Amino acid sequence: MSETTDFITDMMIALSNCSLYRKEHPAVLLLCQRAHGRLGALYEGDTFSIALLDDSLHINGQPFSEKSLHVKNFMKRLKRKEIEKVVVSRGVTVVELMDFIAEVALPGRISGTYPHIAWGIVEVKRGSGAGVDVSAIMEENVEKLKGVFHGVARFKRLDLKGLEEIVVSFIDTLRQEVNILKVITPAKSYSDYTFTHNTNVAVLSIFQAQALAFRDEILHDIGLAGLLHDVGKMFISKEVLGKKGKLSGREWEEMKKHPTYGAMYLATLPDIPKYALVAAYEHHMKFSGRGYPATRRKGGKQHIISQIIAIADFFDALRTDRPYRKSVDPMSIIGILTETSGKDFNPRLVENFVRSYKQVATASP
Numbered sequence: 001m002s003e004t005t006d007f008i009t010d011m012m013i014a015l016s017n018c019s020l021y022r023k024e025h026p027a028v029l030l031l032c033q034r035a036h037g038r039l040g041a042l043y044e045g046d047t048f049s050i051a052l053l054d055d056s057l058h059i060n061g062q063p064f065s066e067k068s069l070h071v072k073n074f075m076k077r078l079k080r081k082e083i084e085k086v087v088v089s090r091g092v093t094v095v096e097l098m099d100f101i102a103e104v105a106l107p108g109r110i111s112g113t114y115p116h117i118a119w120g121i122v123e124v125k126r127g128s129g130a131g132v133d134v135s136a137i138m139e140e141n142v143e144k145l146k147g148v149f150h151g152v153a154r155f156k157r158l159d160l161k162g163l164e165e166i167v168v169s170f171i172d173t174l175r176q177e178v179n180i181l182k183v184i185t186p187a188k189s190y191s192d193y194t195f196t197h198n199t200n201v202a203v204l205s206i207f208q209a210q211a212l213a214f215r216d217e218i219l220h221d222i223g224l225a226g227l228l229h230d231v232g233k234m235f236i237s238k239e240v241l242g243k244k245g246k247l248s249g250r251e252w253e254e255m256k257k258h259p260t261y262g263a264m265y266l267a268t269l270p271d272i273p274k275y276a277l278v279a280a281y282e283h284h285m286k287f288s289g290r291g292y293p294a295t296r297r298k299g300g301k302q303h304i305i306s307q308i309i310a311i312a313d314f315f316d317a318l319r320t321d322r323p324y325r326k327s328v329d330p331m332s333i334i335g336i337l338t339e340t341s342g343k344d345f346n347p348r349l350v351e352n353f354v355r356s357y358k359q360v361a362t363a364s365p
């Protein structure tokens with residue numbers, strides 16, 4: 001392993017420690033001291049630069065191919081923080097390094113002053129005025145998802161990067177807007193349902209995972225799993241998918257194949273987090289082991305990510321007006337979730353959802 005990988009490894013572990021504990025944790029100081037000591041060998045002239053160009057890492061302007069797990073995670077962290085480039089200059093202190101890493105670990109913009117560290121941020125579109133224009137962001141993401149899903153229907157390669165951008169935007173939005181009802185989008189038209197539904201399920205799943213204090217990497221994978229949970233519907237005939245009335249027995253049988261189709265499709269793709277595949281397959285299973293696709297495994301063997309997505313899926317499906325039934329108001333859905341908790345849904349997750357929903361849904365007008 002090169003000195004650069006060692007440096008990034010120390011920084012990445014320090015970063016994880018900052019997320020888990022605080023920057024004052026002794027391990028963070030130790031790692032930053034070690035990373036600082038390595039810098040001497042890394043400077044080219046008076047600077048050491050790390051840049052992300054598309055999906056590749058460049059060190060001091062040269063492509064860097066050593067991709068250990070820590071390096072990959074470090075890249076992900078920078079990406080999520082919308083940082084394209086970090087340039088460290090000679091004279092940087094351990095404290096500067098430590099404060100900077102702590103800010104990268106935390107949500108929000110970097111606001112500290114670092115005389116020896118410069119970083120480049122990709123500007124993201126924000127709504128005008130004081131707050132974030134949540135509905136504009138969400139509408140934009142629904143449109144993006146539509147584009148990605150149409151690619152699926154034509155058997156193109158899945159635009160994973162596009163999906164990741166959507167997820168990052170959701171995580172960011174949820175950190176700024178506390179009222180979950182403002183973040184989830186109503187379907188504008190019947191044909192938009194699949195896309196708004198998938199974005200809403202992703203948002204509601206990230207929301208639950210944030211309340212459970214899951215790590216950023218997992219939030220990210222859960223978001224992707226939410227966006228893709230119904231991707232199998234792209235392989236269901238248009239007549240069945242778009243039918244405005246109740247489905248016949250045969251049509252229903254076809255519809256029930258979407259989890260299998262989705263998992264089969266995702267299994268053909270490289271780089272898809274395994275959670276996405278598992279959730280696509282399991283999201284209509286029940287906590288008790290019932291549901292579909294039928295499984296011989298009984299008694300709560302559904303993966304926890306699928307359980308989270310199942311709650312999000314149920315909540316969003318019921319709160320949406322469908323041609324065959326009216327939307328159900330959120331508090332009544334909470335009531336049904338609570339009643340079926342332990343049977344259809346994981347009781348701990350229902351408790352987490354209900355508690356956090358009640359907290360935030362009433363937090364702002």
Ligand SMILES: [Fe+2]
Pocket residue numbers: 229230258283284
């Ligand atoms: Fe589904």
Ligand SMILES: [Fe+2]
Pocket residue numbers: 197201229230313
């Ligand atoms: Fe769904």
